[in-house]
Amino acid sequence: xxxxxxxxxxxxxxxxxxxxxxxxxxxxxxxxxxxxxxxxxxxxxxxxxxxxxxxxxxxxxxxxxxxxxxxxxxxxxxxxxxxxxxxxxxxxxxxxxxxxxxxxxxxxxxxxxxxxxxxxxxxxxxxxxxxxxxxxxxxxxxxxxxxxxxxxxxxxxxxxxxxxxxxxxxxxxxxxxxxxxxxxxxxxxxxxxxxxxxxxxxxxxxxxxxxxxxxxxxxxxxxxxxxxxxxxxx
Amino acid sequence: xxxxxxxxxxxxxxxxxxxxxxxxxxxxxxxxxxxxxxxxxxxxxxxxxxxxxxxxxxxxxxxxxxxxxxxxxxxxxxxxxxxxxxxxxxxxxxxxxxxxxxxxxxxxxxxxxxxxxxxxxxxxxxxxxxxxxxxxxxxxxxxxxxxxxxxxxxxxxxxxxxxxxxxxxxxxxxxxxxxxxxxxxxxxxxxxxxxxxxxxxxxxxxxxxxxxxxxxxxxxxxxxxxxxxxxxxxxxxxxxxxxxxxxxxxxxxxxxxxxxxxxxxxxxxxxxxxxxxxxxxxxxxxxxxxxxxxxxxxxxxxxxxxxxxxx
Numbered sequence: 001x002x003x004x005x006x007x008x009x010x011x012x013x014x015x016x017x018x019x020x021x022x023x024x025x026x027x028x029x030x031x032x033x034x035x036x037x038x039x040x041x042x043x044x045x046x047x048x049x050x051x052x053x054x055x056x057x058x059x060x061x062x063x064x065x066x067x068x069x070x071x072x073x074x075x076x077x078x079x080x081x082x083x084x085x086x087x088x089x090x091x092x093x094x095x096x097x098x099x100x101x102x103x104x105x106x107x108x109x110x111x112x113x114x115x116x117x118x119x120x121x122x123x124x125x126x127x128x129x130x131x132x133x134x135x136x137x138x139x140x141x142x143x144x145x146x147x148x149x150x151x152x153x154x155x156x157x158x159x160x161x162x163x164x165x166x167x168x169x170x171x172x173x174x175x176x177x178x179x180x181x182x183x184x185x186x187x188x189x190x191x192x193x194x195x196x197x198x199x200x201x202x203x204x205x206x207x208x209x210x211x212x213x214x215x216x217x218x219x220x221x222x223x224x225x226x227x228x229x230x231x232x233x234x
Numbered sequence: 235x236x237x238x239x240x241x242x243x244x245x246x247x248x249x250x251x252x253x254x255x256x257x258x259x260x261x262x263x264x265x266x267x268x269x270x271x272x273x274x275x276x277x278x279x280x281x282x283x284x285x286x287x288x289x290x291x292x293x294x295x296x297x298x299x300x301x302x303x304x305x306x307x308x309x310x311x312x313x314x315x316x317x318x319x320x321x322x323x324x325x326x327x328x329x330x331x332x333x334x335x336x337x338x339x340x341x342x343x344x345x346x347x348x349x350x351x352x353x354x355x356x357x358x359x360x361x362x363x364x365x366x367x368x369x370x371x372x373x374x375x376x377x378x379x380x381x382x383x384x385x386x387x388x389x390x391x392x393x394x395x396x397x398x399x400x401x402x403x404x405x406x407x408x409x410x411x412x413x414x415x416x417x418x419x420x421x422x423x424x425x426x427x428x429x430x431x432x433x434x435x436x437x438x439x440x441x442x443x444x445x446x447x448x449x450x451x452x453x454x455x456x457x458x459x460x461x462x463x464x465x466x467x468x469x470x471x472x473x474x475x476x477x478x479x480x481x482x483x484x485x486x487x488x489x490x491x492x493x494x495x496x497x498x499x500x501x502x503x504x505x506x507x508x509x510x511x512x513x514x515x516x517x518x519x520x521x522x523x524x525x526x527x528x529x530x531x532x533x534x535x536x537x538x539x540x541x542x543x544x545x
Binding site for chain 2: 002003006007009010013014017018077078079081082084085086087088089234
């Protein structure tokens with residue numbers, strides 16, 4: 001566990017010493033801010049549903065961008081040889097990096113707290129869905145980070161890792177919106193597989209175990225896939 | 235200290251390392267020699283637990299690499315080829331990260347990093363990003379990394395490749411210094427390096443061990459070439475032949491080079507006799523001027539060539 005913490009700390013620091021972190025956060029804030037305020041004044045409602053509605057799409061682009069380097073870069077410069085000959089297990093490496101990327105996304109979410117605070121100062125904001133939404137936002141970020149980490153474990157090229165991660169996250173987000181393409185017998189399953197469907201449940205303030213089970217399964221599958229990929233190289 | 239038995243590694247169908255068996259004693263500096271692609275790096279990577287052997291076993295002390303790989307990693311320090319380090323980290327940050335992972339106690343970390351910085355001579359670059367360092371400094375940072383936990387066994391993959399002669403001399407000095415207390419395994423294809431630093435050499439070719447022993451033993455095992463080379467002035471080849479042919483053990487006299495000023499000849503002698511004294515006595519009786527006189531020694535280079543080019 002100690003090793004996970006050391007790797008986590010190092011990776012988180014690595015994000016913030018490079019300019020990429022600030023660029024990504026800036027893009028994230030601009031995108032979410034624009035999507036949110038675009039519709040906010042039209043609805044004339046004191047809620048930040050609009051912010052959470054767009055979050056999965058924005059995540060699908062932003063998260064693969066921050067996770068793409070986690071393992072690909074190590075493969076590319078060869079530093080994973082050094083990392084893996086130190087007394088750490090694959091699980092330590094993967095968990096440390098995973099938690100660092102989640103930590104980074106939490107850091108990116110913190111400035112967005114300005115939206116509910118602003119809204120609450122001009123109207124009656126119901127804090128229940130906001131808290132639920134933020135919990136959901138962190139869990140969704142974790143699931144996408146696991147996917148991003150998995151795609152990063154597949155290749156030494158960061159751009160390929162980004163595209164694979166983007167493709168998977170984007171598909172999961174849009175899956176339940178494309179149900180009319182599929183035969184009716186599959187609809188139940190596909191609806192359940194869509195990340196957006198589960199996320200919107202949580203962001204209404206309803207924390208259902210089914211949604212939690214979904215996100216934890218996605219995390220687990222992503223991390224386990226990365227674990228298998230590392231083992232394969234070993 | 236380390237026992238390697240029947241170690242084999244396949245990359246898909248390619249056999250990179252083929253049933254290698256050797257032992258490494260405590261306190262020994264072992265050189266792994268071989269041409270490029272011979273399987274040196276693969277062997278070291280298996281030794282450090284980075285790659286899993288396809289077959290065979292590695293035992294370090296009483297630990298086997300399959301079960302106790304984490305324990306073995308704690309005993310080892312490893313410097314991969316080219317020292318692949320994180321480019322955007324500062325040297326100091328990097329070393330403290332390694333110190334943390336290597337479980338150095340918090341109150342000893344700074345002292346340990348200082349000590350290593352002195353040992354490896356990286357004091358002046360501690361606050362530079364690793365990516366901006368010259369190759370020599372990178373290699374030294376890698377060395378500091380490998381020695382962080384004061385490992386009992388140090389594994390170095392081509393520690394001096396790409397360095398300039400001064401840096402090579404310095405790294406060798408460091409290796410020698412550490413090697414007094416530690417067990418060191420290093421791979422190289424620079425033979426003079428192996429001869430200068432290693433107690434024992436294992437020569438690998440195409441994944442197999444072709445020779446194993448100290449540099450002296452290797453030379454003996456290949457068969458001693460027993461040639462004496464002479465550079466003389468004021469002498470002609472004919473008179474040399476006449477004078478020296480009468481010595482019993484000389485088999486052949488050949489002219490190597492002849493110029494106005496001097497004449498170089500080579501005397502090939504029967505193996506296992508040292509004729510230098512006898513030859514010198516004969517020359518002393520003549521009025522030749524002796525400019526050069528040496529017994530040709532079988533170098534590690536010729537042995538290496540012989541062993542790795544045969545097949």
